[in-house]
Amino acid sequence: MNKRLASALLCAALLGSGILRADNIVISNRKSSILITAPKGESPRIQYFGPRLANPGDVFDSGSAFNDPVYPQFGVQCSRETAIQATHNDGNMSLELVVESVTRENRDGGQVTAIATRDKFYPFYVTIYYKTYPDCEVIETWTEIRHLEKKPVTLYRFASAFLPVRRGDNWLSHFHGPWGAEAYLYEEALTDGMRVIKDKDGVRNTQNSCPSFMLTLDGRPDEQHGMVIGGTLAWSGNYRIAIDNDNAHTTRIFAGINEDQSQYILEPKEVFTTPVFAFTFSDEGKGGVSRNFHRWARLHRLNHGGEQRSILLNSWEGVSMNVNQEVMDQMMADFAAMGGEMFVMDDGWFGDKYPRNNGTSSLGDWVVCKEKLPEGIKGLTASAREKGLKFGIWIEPEMTNSKSELFEKHPEWVIQQPHREMHKGRGGTQLVLDLSNPEVQEFVFGVVDKLMTAHPEIAYIKWDANMTLFNYGSTYLPRDKQSHLYIAYHRGLENILKRIHAKYPGLVMQACASGGGRINYGLLPYYDEFWTSDNTDALQRIFIQWGVSNFFPAVAMASHVSVDTNYQTGRKTPLKLRFDVAMSGRMGMELQPAHMTDEDKAFARRAIADYKLIRPVVQQGDLYRLISPFDKTGYASLMYVSPEKDHAAYFVYKLEQYHNMPRPAFRMAGLDPQKRYLVRELSLDGKPIPQDGKTFTGAFLMETGLDFEVGGEHASHVLELKAAE
Numbered sequence: 001m002n003k004r005l006a007s008a009l010l011c012a013a014l015l016g017s018g019i020l021r022a023d024n025i026v027i028s029n030r031k032s033s034i035l036i037t038a039p040k041g042e043s044p045r046i047q048y049f050g051p052r053l054a055n056p057g058d059v060f061d062s063g064s065a066f067n068d069p070v071y072p073q074f075g076v077q078c079s080r081e082t083a084i085q086a087t088h089n090d091g092n093m094s095l096e097l098v099v100e101s102v103t104r105e106n107r108d109g110g111q112v113t114a115i116a117t118r119d120k121f122y123p124f125y126v127t128i129y130y131k132t133y134p135d136c137e138v139i140e141t142w143t144e145i146r147h148l149e150k151k152p153v154t155l156y157r158f159a160s161a162f163l164p165v166r167r168g169d170n171w172l173s174h175f176h177g178p179w180g181a182e183a184y185l186y187e188e189a190l191t192d193g194m195r196v197i198k199d200k201d202g203v204r205n206t207q208n209s210c211p212s213f214m215l216t217l218d219g220r221p222d223e224q225h226g227m228v229i230g231g232t233l234a235w236s237g238n239y240r241i242a243i244d245n246d247n248a249h250t251t252r253i254f255a256g257i258n259e260d261q262s263q264y265i266l267e268p269k270e271v272f273t274t275p276v277f278a279f280t281f282s283d284e285g286k287g288g289v290s291r292n293f294h295r296w297a298r299l300h301r302l303n304h305g306g307e308q309r310s311i312l313l314n315s316w317e318g319v320s321m322n323v324n325q326e327v328m329d330q331m332m333a334d335f336a337a338m339g340g341e342m343f344v345m346d347d348g349w350f351g352d353k354y355p356r357n358n359g360t361s362s363l364g365d366w367v368v369c370k371e372k373l374p375e376g377i378k379g380l381t382a383s384a385r386e387k388g389l390k391f392g393i394w395i396e397p398e399m400t401n402s403k404s405e406l407f408e409k410h411p412e413w414v415i416q417q418p419h420r421e422m423h424k425g426r427g428g429t430q431l432v433l434d435l436s437n438p439e440v441q442e443f444v445f446g447v448v449d450k451l452m453t454a455h456p457e458i459a460y461i462k463w464d465a466n467m468t469l470f471n472y473g474s475t476y477l478p479r480d481k482q483s484h485l486y487i488a489y490h491r492g493l494e495n496i497l498k499r500i501h502a503k504y505p506g507l508v509m510q511a512c513a514s515g516g517g518r519i520n521y522g523l524l525p526y527y528d529e530f531w532t533s534d535n536t537d538a539l540q541r542i543f544i545q546w547g548v549s550n551f552f553p554a555v556a557m558a559s560h561v562s563v564d565t566n567y568q569t570g571r572k573t574p575l576k577l578r579f580d581v582a583m584s585g586r587m588g589m590e591l592q593p594a595h596m597t598d599e600d601k602a603f604a605r606r607a608i609a610d611y612k613l614i615r616p617v618v619q620q621g622d623l624y625r626l627i628s629p630f631d632k633t634g635y636a637s638l639m640y641v642s643p644e645k646d647h648a649a650y651f652v653y654k655l656e657q658y659h660n661m662p663r664p665a666f667r668m669a670g671l672d673p674q675k676r677y678l679v680r681e682l683s684l685d686g687k688p689i690p691q692d693g694k695t696f697t698g699a700f701l702m703e704t705g706l707d708f709e710v711g712g713e714h715a716s717h718v719l720e721l722k723a724a725e
């Protein structure tokens with residue numbers, strides 16, 4: 001490499017805030033680097049992404065530079081996939097972006113590098129942003145698109161990110177599954193051609209597929225070893241992640257809003273900002289990628305990410321819509337006696353003209369049903385206060401039913417199209433409100449605002465959304481901008497959430513969407529957690545939570561103990577397994593405590609007390625996934641370790657039992673090899689394991705592990721490890 005280039009690279013790497021004069025930009029965090037060449041007046045090119053570069057010039061000397069456009073445009077060299085395609089008003093469909101400037105500034109706890117580009121001919125501008133943080137390994141990237149042409153420009157492609165990867169033995173890990181089986185893990189070797197991960201639901205974007213993936217750089221995916229890239233699109237609407245193999249050297253990743261039916265008419269001066277694509281590199285396998293995302297979430301992306309969550313009882317599976325003051329009082333009293341901390345009243349509490357007794361009516365009529373709750377919400381908050389519990393409430397504010405006072409008053413507020421009969425959702429009557437409309441946004445904000453103003457004691461809101469966007473069309477959007485609806489809906493939602501967040505910063509919110517339909521980082525700046533799945537079967541939850549944990553931390557993963565013959569699967573599992581699975585996430589309960597035996601209540605009391613002991617490490621510690629349920633050994637295990645490595649929680653589950661089956665070694669990970677740890681079994685319902693009360697070094701626990709009989713099918717154990725003084 002020549003000396004000029006070397007010193008330019010060094011200079012770029014060392015520059016702080018301000019305009020970067022060097023042509024070569026290095027964007028690094030502790031473990032990884034991106035190298036971009038960006039000479040003024042030329043096409044900016046991404047040359048490298050991978051392990052942190054000690055000497056960026058090596059990329060060129062080794063012949064491994066990508067030399068791909070940072071943001072591939074359609075038009076001139078048009079045979080490849082593109083990140084952006086715009087049609088100018090004169091009919092020209094091409095772009096040729098060149099560098100105007102590169103700047104770097106400190107913003108919101110991180111450092112933002114901005115590569116400002118302009119078309120060679122048209123006054124059309126794209127700025128590509130990369131944000132790194134000093135305290136975590138995730139890089140955020142997004143773009144801003146604008147123009148000063150005389151007439152609108154139509155955007156047909158507008159990815160958030162483009163990322164090339166050196167093609168090798170690349171394996172894709174991704175997460176897929178319908179209602180009740182969300183986020184199952186699928187892994188496959190990447191073959192030639194293009195693999196697309198996408199969603200087109202319009203409202204809930206993780207019910208079938210998730211906008212998150214991992215890609216290994218060097219062979220089969222492994223939890224603890226290997227170089228892995230992970231990426232997730234922080235967006236709540238339709239997405240498209242395309243992974244394109246060019247049969248030779250490079251795998252190209254494009255991630256962004258799904259542009260299908262969403263071409264965007266960009267007015268002069270309007271700024272179109274694409275959602276953040278967050279990505280990371282790890283040389284500690286998939287587990288490293290997960291820990292990087294969890295840390296980023298807790299520090300920068302999840303509402304109240306560093307705070308401890310309450311143990312709650314949700315009324316849904318216990319009493320469905322049959323809520324009333326007496327039953328709520330009884331549930332609260334029973335839960336308080338078990339050591340619970342919060343009660344959440346789910347669906348069924350509202351509707352005046354049309355009381356909500358089933359799914360056919362009342363959404364939109366957010367006034368208390370006086371027949372069921374004569375003392376109103378006040379009566380409930382008072383009862384919760386008296387029992388030492390916090391109080392939370394369910395709403396589904398983006399929706400209405402054709403049988404509701406809201407729909408009678410504002411039929412124009414629902415998403416609809418002319419000349420067609422409306423296709424309705426749940427109950428044969430559910431409809432989606434048109435959040436592109438500012439009046440509707442005001443109404444939805446008002447649902448929360450009115451509740452909170454009248455009842456400041458409400459500590460938690462479960463925000464549900466149970467429908468796909470059907471009847472594509474808006475009475476608010478102009479004729480030539482109907483194609484904006486999918487995007488405008490989610491920008492409208494974000495406006496509402498921003499306002500709620502600003503006015504009620506302490507409010508805890510759960511994102512629920514027919515179970516786990518909204519597990520995405522587009523919403524998590526405003527929500528503290530998500531409902532992981534309507535499937536509360538402990539056995540299936542082990543698989544679902546395993547998948548979700550790849551990108552989302554336990555502090556956000558709501559996991560509830562439900563009744564022993566599970567409503568969704570009909571499977572019977574021991575109360576201990578149900579608790580032990582819930583304890584590996586944000587634990588709660590979802591049943592009618594009146595139906596529990598005294599023995600079960602006593603066990604629940606012990607398990608809740610034990611969860612409080614390990615809650616800090618489960619909710620804020622580092623996750624190590626140890627034995628995957630997807631490996632079909634009949635076992636699954638995982639553990640959390642505190643950042644100081646002085647406290648850990650270990651979980652093992654027996655998924656199936658057959659005679660004389662081999663038992664894997666229960667090795668641990670993430671501990672300090674030098675420290676000695678005292679092992680204590682928690683959530684006990686019988687004799688503890690023989691190692692209970694004994695101490696072992698971290699090295700022994702990680703290299704040899706413990707050996708104990710887990711028990712028969714659906715047995716489980718939870719161990720607490722504490723570093724001995």
Ligand code: DGJ
Pocket residue numbers: 316346347394464466512513514515531534
């Ligand atoms: C769907 C949610 O996923 C459930 O938890 C529950 O809140 C129901 N909606 C209520 O209608």
